[in-house]
Amino acid sequence: MKNWPLWEVFIRSKNGLHHKHVGSLHATDEEMALQNARDVYTRRSEGVSIWVVESKHITASNPEESGELFEPAQDKVYRHPTFYELPNELEHI
Amino acid sequence: MDNIKSLEENFQAKVDAEIKIEAKDWMPEKYRKTLIRQISQHAHSEIVGMLPEGNWITRAPNLRRKVALLAKVQDEAGHGLYLYSAAETLGAERDQLFQDLNSGKAKYSSIFNYPTLTWADIGAVGWLVDGAAIMNQVMLTRTSYGPYARAMVKICKEESFHQRQGYEIMLTLAKGTPEQKAMAQDALNRWWWPSLMMFGPSDKESTHSAQSMKWKIKRKSNDELRQQFVDISIPQAEFLGLTIPDKDLKWNEERGHYDFGAIDWEEFWNVVKGNGICNKARLKARNKAYNEGKWVREAAMAYAEKQSYIKHNQMSSNKATG
Numbered sequence: 001m002k003n004w005p006l007w008e009v010f011i012r013s014k015n016g017l018h019h020k021h022v023g024s025l026h027a028t029d030e031e032m033a034l035q036n037a038r039d040v041y042t043r044r045s046e047g048v049s050i051w052v053v054e055s056k057h058i059t060a061s062n063p064e065e066s067g068e069l070f071e072p073a074q075d076k077v078y079r080h081p082t083f084y085e086l087p088n089e090l091e092h093i
Numbered sequence: 094m095d096n097i098k099s100l101e102e103n104f105q106a107k108v109d110a111e112i113k114i115e116a117k118d119w120m121p122e123k124y125r126k127t128l129i130r131q132i133s134q135h136a137h138s139e140i141v142g143m144l145p146e147g148n149w150i151t152r153a154p155n156l157r158r159k160v161a162l163l164a165k166v167q168d169e170a171g172h173g174l175y176l177y178s179a180a181e182t183l184g185a186e187r188d189q190l191f192q193d194l195n196s197g198k199a200k201y202s203s204i205f206n207y208p209t210l211t212w213a214d215i216g217a218v219g220w221l222v223d224g225a226a227i228m229n230q231v232m233l234t235r236t237s238y239g240p241y242a243r244a245m246v247k248i249c250k251e252e253s254f255h256q257r258q259g260y261e262i263m264l265t266l267a268k269g270t271p272e273q274k275a276m277a278q279d280a281l282n283r284w285w286w287p288s289l290m291m292f293g294p295s296d297k298e299s300t301h302s303a304q305s306m307k308w309k310i311k312r313k314s315n316d317e318l319r320q321q322f323v324d325i326s327i328p329q330a331e332f333l334g335l336t337i338p339d340k341d342l343k344w345n346e347e348r349g350h351y352d353f354g355a356i357d358w359e360e361f362w363n364v365v366k367g368n369g370i371c372n373k374a375r376l377k378a379r380n381k382a383y384n385e386g387k388w389v390r391e392a393a394m395a396y397a398e399k400q401s402y403i404k405h406n407q408m409s410s411n412k413a414t415g
Contacts, residue, residue, distance in 0.1 A: 024178045028397035
């Protein structure tokens, strides 16, 4: 049998927080994906809002290119507040 | 060749540094295969594990016990789904996994090939079988493969209710009439040894252990986990006023652990090979559910395809008229 499409599930655990990836599931359409996500991932009040996205629509970065993507940020210490030297007696800054 | 070797060295260095391996990261083929085998067996165990307990849902002694058992069995289904999803991140196909279970090619935990004869068995299964599973699963929350570890965290959170509901059933029976207490003792007698076997062959006999430890898929050996389980279960049995069916059980001051009797490995291998009391019934039930659900799966897919076709056509006709 053909597998049903795969969906990724994102849940907001309470208002004020981001939706967070919690896992995946199979469903025939978006409505079934939402219903199944409710049953599989929120049986103990883990969420107040659910997003489902068909997995094939997600574009992910390639771990082999992590160097090019993320290393340039590593030598830019001047983007952090502690880079700037100020006297200790100074307050509220 | 050199390239593969350095990839493998980098991989092992990451594992040694406790950096989790994620789905798209490079990994040795054997690591991938080992994980697919282990995670899918684990998933199958959750799914088959619903059968011995589902057996008692309609006969639970009261509504409180019934809702708890229903919720527990529903959790097992959920745990199976988390684990199948984790296996799929490694390239396994869901339907292929089902077929491997149904054909008997894939294994699941042999404990589920024992029958649940009385209500006390539901207590003993929750207390001992879930207890043993938790011991293994707590270790696996720290496994090196990210998606497996995350599934385990969710599962462990949910499992602790399973074990407590089982122990509560045992406690109620143990404090009940002499007949009820005898029923609890009988269940303990039958589930104790199979529960110890759940940790798998002894370290000397275990074929996959050394490599799995090196890759940090496992972090404790079968025998270590088994000893840990024996040590924590004995006081729990004493609290119930029940006797563990092992005449060699004795506190060993020197080791700081209980010594326990020899496990009947012949029985273990016999059940693994398919000759347990319920092996055939379990596979038959899974095949029946799969085959009889086929038209539902196909109809749901056909319905979704039709809806998407209608939606698509409406959009193009709106465009034409608009």
